[in-house]
Amino acid sequence: MTVVFTITFGLLSAAGVLAILRLAKGPRTLDRILALDVLLVLIVAGVAVGIASSLKGFNIALLITVALLAFVGSIAAIRLVERWEEYR
Template sequence: MNVVFIITFGLLALAGLLSLVRLIRGPRTLDRILAVDVLVVLIVAGTSVGMAMSLRGIYIALVVSVALLGFVASISVVRLIERREGYR
């Protein structure tokens, strides 16, 4: 079972690296916002895999809080950008 966790962490790290590339290269603001949102989701997924690996659910409140804050922040920023730049 440890092999599955190692492969999962590796894939999450690869996805995080690709998200960082998108965050740096852009080219639009919405691309960067989406990259930050994906990074938040990857952090939540990595924490969840770590909890499953250790068989302890001590950080479940943290995972739920970070996921909720990431969602609300993404929606708020996209609405702000939509109003500022006039996307329809």
């Protein structure tokens, strides 16, 4: 299972680098918000894999909380950008 966890961390890291590149490159604000949301999902997935590899599940409530806050934050940011572009 160690090999599986290592491969999973490697793939999540590669996806994280690509998400950071999209976050830096843009071209629009909504693309950056989406890239940040993807990056947060990858971080949550990485922590979940870390929890699975250590066989200690005491951080699961914290993991769920962070995932929900990331989702709510993304929705709030998208609505803010949508309203901001409406007033332009």
